[in-house]
Amino acid sequence: MREEMRQEAPQPYPTETPTVPAIELRALCKAFGTLQAVDHLTLSVEQGEIFGLLGPNGSGKTTTINLISGLATPTSGEVQVMGYDVRRHARRIRQMLGAVPQETALYEELSAWDNLDFHADLFGMARQEKKARITQMLELVQLQERKRSRVSTFSGGMKRRLALARALLHDPHLLYLDEPTLGVDVQSRRAIWDYILSLRDQGKTVLITTNYLEEAQALCERIAILDHGKLIAVDTPEHLKQIYGGSVVELETAQPSAVVDDIRRLPGVKEVIQEGTHMQITTQAGSLVAPQIINLVTGQGELRQIAVREPNLDEIFLRLTGTALRD
Amino acid sequence: MHITGSSLRVIWACLKKDLKSARSEPLYTLVSIILPLNVLVLMSLLVISGGLAPTAVVMQDSGPLAQQFYTAMSQAHSFMLQQATAEQADALIEQGRIVAVVTIPADFDARIRQNQSVAVGVKINNLNTDFTNDIRRALPLSITGFYARAELSVVTITPRERDAYPQDLGYIPFLAVPILVIGLMVGGMVQAGTAAAVEWERETMKELLLSPASRLAILLGKMGAAFLIGLAGAAVVLAFLIAVMGIWPVHWGELIGFTLLILALFTAWGTLLGTWLKRRTPLATLAIGLCVPLFFLSGPFGPISFFAPIEQLVARVFPVYYAIVVLQHAVHDFTLNTSGIGVNVLILAAYTLGGLVLATIVVRRSTLAH
Numbered sequence: 001m002r003e004e005m006r007q008e009a010p011q012p013y014p015t016e017t018p019t020v021p022a023i024e025l026r027a028l029c030k031a032f033g034t035l036q037a038v039d040h041l042t043l044s045v046e047q048g049e050i051f052g053l054l055g056p057n058g059s060g061k062t063t064t065i066n067l068i069s070g071l072a073t074p075t076s077g078e079v080q081v082m083g084y085d086v087r088r089h090a091r092r093i094r095q096m097l098g099a100v101p102q103e104t105a106l107y108e109e110l111s112a113w114d115n116l117d118f119h120a121d122l123f124g125m126a127r128q129e130k131k132a133r134i135t136q137m138l139e140l141v142q143l144q145e146r147k148r149s150r151v152s153t154f155s156g157g158m159k160r161r162l163a164l165a166r167a168l169l170h171d172p173h174l175l176y177l178d179e180p181t182l183g184v185d186v187q188s189r190r191a192i193w194d195y196i197l198s199l200r201d202q203g204k205t206v207l208i209t210t211n212y213l214e215e216a217q218a219l220c221e222r223i224a225i226l227d228h229g230k231l232i233a234v235d236t237p238e239h240l241k242q243i244y245g246g247s248v249v250e251l252e253t254a255q256p257s258a259v260v261d262d263i264r265r266l267p268g269v270k271e272v273i274q275e276g277t278h279m280q281i282t283t284q285a286g287s288l289v290a291p292q293i294i295n296l297v298t299g300q301g302e303l304r305q306i307a308v309r310e311p312n313l314d315e316i317f318l319r320l321t322g323t324a325l326r327d
Numbered sequence: 328m329h330i331t332g333s334s335l336r337v338i339w340a341c342l343k344k345d346l347k348s349a350r351s352e353p354l355y356t357l358v359s360i361i362l363p364l365n366v367l368v369l370m371s372l373l374v375i376s377g378g379l380a381p382t383a384v385v386m387q388d389s390g391p392l393a394q395q396f397y398t399a400m401s402q403a404h405s406f407m408l409q410q411a412t413a414e415q416a417d418a419l420i421e422q423g424r425i426v427a428v429v430t431i432p433a434d435f436d437a438r439i440r441q442n443q444s445v446a447v448g449v450k451i452n453n454l455n456t457d458f459t460n461d462i463r464r465a466l467p468l469s470i471t472g473f474y475a476r477a478e479l480s481v482v483t484i485t486p487r488e489r490d491a492y493p494q495d496l497g498y499i500p501f502l503a504v505p506i507l508v509i510g511l512m513v514g515g516m517v518q519a520g521t522a523a524a525v526e527w528e529r530e531t532m533k534e535l536l537l538s539p540a541s542r543l544a545i546l547l548g549k550m551g552a553a554f555l556i557g558l559a560g561a562a563v564v565l566a567f568l569i570a571v572m573g574i575w576p577v578h579w580g581e582l583i584g585f586t587l588l589i590l591a592l593f594t595a596w597g598t599l600l601g602t603w604l605k606r607r608t609p610l611a612t613l614a615i616g617l618c619v620p621l622f623f624l625s626g627p628f629g630p631i632s633f634f635a636p637i638e639q640l641v642a643r644v645f646p647v648y649y650a651i652v653v654l655q656h657a658v659h660d661f662t663l664n665t666s667g668i669g670v671n672v673l674i675l676a677a678y679t680l681g682g683l684v685l686a687t688i689v690v691r692r693s694t695l696a697h
Binding site for chain 1: 333336337339340344348351529530531532534535538539540
């Protein structure tokens, strides 16, 4: 009981050791009965990095986040946040962590101000600092004029902005954002993105889970793709495209082409999809194989249009996991 | 227990937050406050309706002895009497509005004065054996009472009573105390349990669990708010007992102190159930469902020493029994067990602490599964 009631004073973040990864997962496993939600996940997120966790529903993203924040206990493996073991220093880690959960976890019957005021008290913020900081955060997310309104009267986007303000209120070193712009209008989404990008300049580490690949591409320096609790790939978006994508050649012919099998046999061709007069060919190296494709197609009929482009993240994701992100 | 300044601040923040939440839902809060009163009225009606058997008496003889017999029946504490003609009485029993018709024959006075036996007619609606048995027991008692009071030239045996307490206590005033305890139980448990379970239902528990605040401090704050709202409910019930039921407590200090302790106890156990069940519906069902068996188990009609040993053992497992003991002392100056009031109070305090510790353990072990 004595141990329980002793509340640690807020500790300074160990920024004096920037070489320590912000998050380090080693052979992390979490099972719910027979379901292996997280399967031997090994991952490292550097300090000051914006890192994206991507995966279809049920891939283990949220469980991983819960394990990092101490809301779930691992079946096996290790989780360290800023060099601290989650199991032994849970309270210290929570002090360093700001979270925007998917469900926002706001008290809808209270006002925006009361929600932030309560959060400040839970995190032991100094009274003198509290009022100024709440005002600053409300201004940041453009909710200052609605500070006395009940959260239940807010739109989905306003709630998400308020949840972001709450997560930032105690100036956390590590921020985790679960679907930060879900249900947010385009204008607010852009503002939130700008703010997330500015956090990196302040030296903060941001962990994002998102279903919007456009968002991951715009914000994240590195992306980890999870599926069935396993790490499928981890790299920068550009490297992922290079490693797993190659190039995509798109053709439009006058008549459905009969050379699909011949194209598939060309060296460097990974995949050929034909829909009527449209053909999409994924290659290892588009520019090298493109002339051969053109020769085959024009030998059989009229080629109306051709384009060579990089694959997008959706296509890479589909290839790696066998499923679209929103499935 | 070492409480730091920051923990006190968390306690105050959680208490303030829950009171603000309660204020934002005034109808729900009002229902919570009058819930113990509702239980009090409900249980009172339950015991009153089960206490007296509605009975019609057909007075075919209006002589003084027949009147005395009627009086003896009315003093048997078992009948709710009304006089009726034979036709009216038959109609009432056929309509199911009375349990029995007692007919005092036209020659009642004359036959008794001549020392001849009298047959008092009794027609019973034996659909409900509980009432039927009440009639079967109470009528011979009425006859005995009649003989004891009537100045007849027969040998009579009358009890010579020596009372353990200076005053008689009515059925309802005695029952009012266990009913008060049940009201505090339902009010405290539902209020505190709901405040805890709603955090899980609305997924705001994540905000609490992700904070570095002490789990015990969070629970103490939440319990504090539930306790204050429960206190308003307790005040309403006590006011009803005093102003409407006319029960004037003997020991006011004890009444206030024990009421606070009992409310704290059920608030702690409500918090435990709320954090454990994580849903309001099963919590409310359990709290309300528990109140009736615990009421009858914990000696509402007299000391549990009148019960069978196994029933006594079971009653002693639950804090309701000890709560009844201390409050009967506070309100009526009755001592219902030989342990002493201090020991009963300590047991209640231990239950309170136990509920709080268990609730803290449940919250500390709470994780979010997906």
